[in-house]
Amino acid sequence: xxxxxxxxxxxxxxxxxxxxxxxxxxxxxxxxxxxxxxxxxxxxxxxxxxxxxxxxxxxxxxxxxxxxxxxxxxxxxxxxxxxxxxxxxxxxxxxxxxxxxxxxx
DNA sequence: CGACTGACTCGAT
DNA sequence: TATCGAGCCAGTC
Numbered sequence: 572x573x574x575x576x577x578x579x580x581x582x583x584x585x586x587x588x589x590x591x592x593x594x595x596x597x598x599x600x601x602x603x604x605x606x607x608x609x610x611x612x613x614x615x616x617x618x619x620x621x622x623x624x625x626x627x628x629x630x631x632x633x634x635x636x637x638x639x640x641x642x643x644x645x646x647x648x649x650x651x652x653x654x655x656x657x658x659x660x661x662x663x664x665x666x667x668x669x670x671x672x673x674x675x676x
Numbered sequence: 677c678g679a680c681t682g683a684c685t686c687g688a689t
Numbered sequence: 690t691a692t693c694g695a696g697c698c699a700g701t702c
């Protein structure tokens with residue numbers, strides 16, 4: 572990603588904005604790509620606090636198991652608008668919609 | 677300036 | 690197999 576990522580926030584936004592439409596990532600995955608493997612929580616905080624979230628597909632970032640953010644119910648609507656399907660248990664079908672960034676690279 | 681909090685994750689029971 | 694707890698550290702108030 573951007574080597575000039577001064578802060579985790581910068582890296583996170585770069586990565587999140589790079590998620591293809593109709594795909595989702597886990598906070599931990601974003602953190603790992605950003606270079607902070609243990610900052611899965613920070614990723615969430617950044618997306619939550621930073622106003623740029625309006626111009627960032629932060630809704631494409633979910634829990635590792637596909638659960639959506641507890642304080643971000645609209646996320647489900649946004650994902651649905653991108654064609655992401657939800658399982659009856661209220662989870663994203665990670666099996667099909669998790670961004671296979673490892674293969675994309 | 678210092679402390680609190682958390683849109684998380686994984687491991688252990 | 691499911692539930693519970695603790696850890697991680699920077700960002701925000």
